[in-house]
Amino acid sequence: MADELISFRDMCARFDVTPRTLRYYEYIELLSPVKEGRARYYGPREIARMTLILRGRRFGFSLEEIRQWLLLYAQKGTREQYQVWIQLANRQLAELERQRAELDATIADLTALRDRTADSLKD
The missing domain is CATH 1.10.1660.10 (Multidrug-efflux Transporter Regulator; Chain: A; Domain 2)
Structure with missing residues (x-):
């Protein structure tokens, strides 16, 4: 061992x-x-x-969420752990999608501002 x-x-x-x-x-x-x-x-x-x-x-999970998920295996077994994992994953995927949309909007705003500023320098 x-x-x-x-x-x-x-x-x-x-x-x-x-x-x-x-x-x-x-x-x-x-x-x-x-x-x-x-x-x-x-x-x-x-x-x-x-x-x-x-x-x-x-994936963005908190240590407490990870701890709870790991504890579940010892208490209730694999099937219950997988079911909880799917719920956590669905929630986290929704959060990541929200963050991506926010980031895409920020990138678009910054790009537009940069382009307008660059255009003003051409005049």
């Missing part, structure tokens, strides 16, 4: 996160490494959870 565990330093390097981030995820109970003295070791479960955490962050 020892060959399946990776060290704290290797976990940081593998996921390109700071030690502070990894310790924080442990503090808020997203991760539960094996501890030997002051050393921490991460197994396949923690590696999978870290993958999901980082993916969730990239």
Whole structure:
């Protein structure tokens, strides 16, 4: 089993996160490494959870939403977890679409203002 565990330093390097981030995820109970003295070791479960955490962050979910979703698996199993995931994903997709529309409008406004300013310099 020892060959399946990776060290704290290797976990940081593998996921390109700071030690502070990894310790924080442990503090808020997203991760539960094996501890030997002051050393921490991460197994396949923690590696999978870290993958999901980082993916969730990239999609814009809060750490609390991710924590609740991960807790659901232990409490109610995969099917319930998937159903909640679909609801979260639908809500987040709607939010991202709203943000994209807002960004598109901002880009259009800035482009128009730049073009008008450039035109005024031609005169």
